[in-house]
Structures are given as structure tokens and as C-alpha cells.
Amino acid sequence: xxxxxxxxxxxxxxxxxxxxxxxxxxxxxxxxxxxxxxxxxxxxxxxxxxxxxxxxxxxxxxxxxxxxxxxxxxxxxxxxxxxxxxxxxxxxxxxxxxxxxxxxxxxxxxxxxxxxxxxxxxxxxxxxxxxxxxxxxxx
Amino acid sequence: xxxxxxxxxxxxxxxxxxxxxxxxxxxxxxxxxxxxxxxxxxxxxxxxxxxxxxxxxxxxxxxxxxxxxxxxxxxxxxxxxxxxxxxxxxxxxxxxxxxxxxxxxxxxxxxxxxxxxxxxxxxxxxxxxxxxxxxxxxx
DNA sequence: ATACCTGCAAAGGTTTTGCACATAC
DNA sequence: GTATGTGCAAAACCTTTGCAGGTAT
Numbered sequence: 001x002x003x004x005x006x007x008x009x010x011x012x013x014x015x016x017x018x019x020x021x022x023x024x025x026x027x028x029x030x031x032x033x034x035x036x037x038x039x040x041x042x043x044x045x046x047x048x049x050x051x052x053x054x055x056x057x058x059x060x061x062x063x064x065x066x067x068x069x070x071x072x073x074x075x076x077x078x079x080x081x082x083x084x085x086x087x088x089x090x091x092x093x094x095x096x097x098x099x100x101x102x103x104x105x106x107x108x109x110x111x112x113x114x115x116x117x118x119x120x121x122x123x124x125x126x127x128x129x130x131x132x133x134x135x136x137x138x139x
Numbered sequence: 140x141x142x143x144x145x146x147x148x149x150x151x152x153x154x155x156x157x158x159x160x161x162x163x164x165x166x167x168x169x170x171x172x173x174x175x176x177x178x179x180x181x182x183x184x185x186x187x188x189x190x191x192x193x194x195x196x197x198x199x200x201x202x203x204x205x206x207x208x209x210x211x212x213x214x215x216x217x218x219x220x221x222x223x224x225x226x227x228x229x230x231x232x233x234x235x236x237x238x239x240x241x242x243x244x245x246x247x248x249x250x251x252x253x254x255x256x257x258x259x260x261x262x263x264x265x266x267x268x269x270x271x272x273x274x275x276x277x278x
Numbered sequence: 279a280t281a282c283c284t285g286c287a288a289a290g291g292t293t294t295t296g297c298a299c300a301t302a303c
Numbered sequence: 304g305t306a307t308g309t310g311c312a313a314a315a316c317c318t319t320t321g322c323a324g325g326t327a328t
Contacts, residue, residue: 014282014327035318050285055318071210073263075293076317089257103254105247112266115242118228120268124212127251129259153302153307174293189310194293196308214318215292 007064018049022057026067026081032088032097034076072097072126087125093134100127146203157188161196165206165220171227171236173215211236211265226264232273239266 004023008015021042026033033041035054042049058079061067070078072090078097080088087100109120130138143162147154160181165172172180174193181188197218200206209217211229217236219227226239248259269277 009328012282016283016327018284048285051317052286052319053284056283059319069212071212073208073210087251089251089255089259091257092260098255098257100251100254103251108244108264109266109268112226112228112239112242115239116228116237117271117274118230118237118266118268119274120228120266121231122268123264123266125247125262125264127248127257127259127262129248129257129261132256135258148303151303151307155302155308157309187310190292191294191311192309198294 007066011064013060013064018046018053019057019060021046022054023061023066023081026061026079030082030099032070032078032080034074034078036076038079070097070124070126085122087127089127089129091131091134092128093130093138096131098131146205150203152199152203157185157192158196158199160185161193162200162205162220165200165218169221169238171209171217171219173213173217175215177218209236209263209265224261226266228266228268230270230273231267232269232277235270237270 004020005015008019013019022038025038025041029041031037035051035058038058039049039051039054042054058067058069061079061081062069065083066081068080068083070080070088072078072088080099082099085106087103087105089098089100090096091098105123105125108125109123112118112120112123143159144154147158152158161177164177164180168180170176174190174197177197178188178190178193181193197206197208200218200220201208204222205220207219207222209219209227211217211227219238221238224245226242226244228237228239229235230237244262244264247264248262251257251259251262
């Protein structure tokens with residue numbers, strides 16, 4: 001987080017309050033918010049901030065390698081400040097999106113190369129199921 | 140394919156020429172076309188068909204379980220009439236999307252349950268790399 | 279001081295919807 | 304004959320862009 005100042009300076013980017021707040025919010029949450037959700041979450045503290053600024057900022061953060069983009073099958077993108085390659089899981093009842101922590105599937109890239117002629121470099125893995133809370137409510 | 144008539148009848152849906160052509164086209168191709176690509180591909184034979192009909196039809200086909208939707212990280216969806224759960228691979232150079240055939244990763248669902256409290260039912264796996272043709276062109 | 283950034287509004291792209299006409303059954 | 308589907312245009316989304324004014328450095 002302290003490296004932010006240095007990184008932004010290096011790229012001749014300005015570390016504005018909006019950019020700082022958006023990154024801090026993404027770092028603080030595991031909810032994988034969409035642009036709209038970020039915008040709503042920061043509205044109390046940044047009532048004049050526009051949705052366009054959210055979009056511009058997340059794109060800047062992606063270019064800097066500080067944030068990654070997800071698409072779990074919705075009509076919009078979600079964002080994650082955990083840039084380690086990790087799988088996600090989506091609740092098919094309530095729609096929440098969680099990280100699958102400590103599960104590393106990097107070896108799948110090599111496995112896939114046995115089935116294709118592609119040189120495989122990365123992957124995005126999305127699992128779908130019912131979260132603990134929704135399991136309880138279904139009983 | 141012959142079951143189409145029966146399935147549509149059962150659901151009180153009409154098997155129109157447009158619907159038949161869209162499904163046949165999706166069955167015939169491995170290119171994972173978007174709605175726009177389907178629309179363009181069928182334009183020679185169905186010059187009066189509208190893009191709205193393509194969207195309505197693919198949604199009908201999805202509800203029938205005849206087609207699945209993909210999002211490889213583009214701003215639109217692609218469609219696949221191979222409804223077996225299979226991984227996809229995207230060329231990061233040319234954007235083509237291929238099936239990864241014969242690679243079954245159903246066991247990952249159970250593996251993931253060791254890392255979460257979700258009941259896992261399905262998954263979508265997207266791999267990214269460079270396709271054979273683009274590998275040659277890079278040399 | 280100045281290059282970069284924000285906020286607004288407009289535009290662009292994808293997908294959905296409403297409705298009159300058409301058509302599969 | 305009638306319920307369902309098509310095609311068109313408009314609308315509803317999500318996201319990007321252009322630009323004038325603002326701000327971090």
C-alpha cells in the first residue's frame with residue numbers, strides 16, 4: 001500500500017483521493033464489486049465522484065497490475081485487488097462471489113497442453129454452487 | 140437433431156426456420172460465435188432476420204438446455220451448442236476460442252469443496268495462451 | 279506551471295423489450 | 304384459428320469518450 005505513491009510517481013500518474021479510495025476499497029473487500037457497487041460504496045465519502053471516474057480508475061489499476069477483472073457470467077465485470085491467480089466461486093442462489101483461497105491450480109496449464117496445441121499461459125476458473133448461508137435457508 | 144421437433148412441441152414452442160437455422164449453425168461450428176457473428180453468418184440465407192431474433196432464439200435454446208453461454212472476458216457473450224461441460228481456451232493473439240476436447244475436470248468440483256463451504260455443482264474453465272497458427276507467425 | 283485527472287454529458291456497444299404483423303401448429 | 308414468433312424501433316443497460324474546469328505534483 002505504501003508502494004502506491006512510488007508506483008504512481010514512476011508512471012507519472014497522480015494519486016488522487018478518488019484513485020486512492022477506490023484502490024483502498026478494493027483492497028478492503030472480498031465482495032468482488034462491480035463498478036456500480038464501488039460507486040455506491042464510496043458515495044457517502046465521495047458524493048461528487050462520478051461513475052466514469054470509477055471506470056477510468058479501475059482500468060488504470062488493471063494496467064498497473066494492481067487489480068484484476070472477473071466475469072462470472074453476469075452482464076458486467078467485477079474487480080478484485082487480489083491479483084494472485086486464484087479461482088472464484090459463485091453462489092447460484094444469492095449471487096455472491098467468493099475467493100477460493102489456498103487452492104492453486106497452476107498445474108492445470110500444463111495438463112491442458114496435453115490436450116491442445118496451444119502454449120498455455122494462464123487461466124480463469126469459476127465454480128458455481130450454493131454458499132453456506134443459502135444452504136441453511138434452503139433447509 | 141431429430142429430437143428438436145419433439146422437444147419444441149413438448150414445450151409448446153414453434154420450430155421456425157430462424158430457430159432451426161440458428162441451432163443448426165451453432166451445432167455445425169466450433170467457433171463459439173457471438174450473437175452478432177451468428178447474425179452475420181446467417182445473413183446470406185436469412186437476409187431479413189433481425190439481430191433481436193438471434194438474441195431471443197439463443198436465450199430460448201439456453202432455457203431448453205441445447206446451448207450454453209460463454210464469457211471469455213470480452214464485452215459480449217458467445218454461444219456453444221456443445222452443452223457438455225468442457226473447458227475453453229482463448230488465443231491471446233487472435234482471439235479465437237477453442238474447445239479443449241476430451242479433458243474432463245469434473246473432479247475439480249469435489250477438490251474445491253475441500254477449500255470452501257460451498258456445495259459445488261458446476262464450473263466454467265477458461266484457459267489463455269497462443270494458438271498454433273499464432274505461434275508460427277511469431278517465429 | 280503544467281500535465282494529468284475529474285465530472286458531466288453524450289456517445290457507443292450489447293442485449294432486451296413492446297408491439298403490430300406474420301406464421302407454425 | 305390462435306397462440307407463439309418475427310422484425311422493427313426504441314429503450315435499457317454497461318462502459319467509454321470528449322471536453323472544460325480542477326488539482327496533484
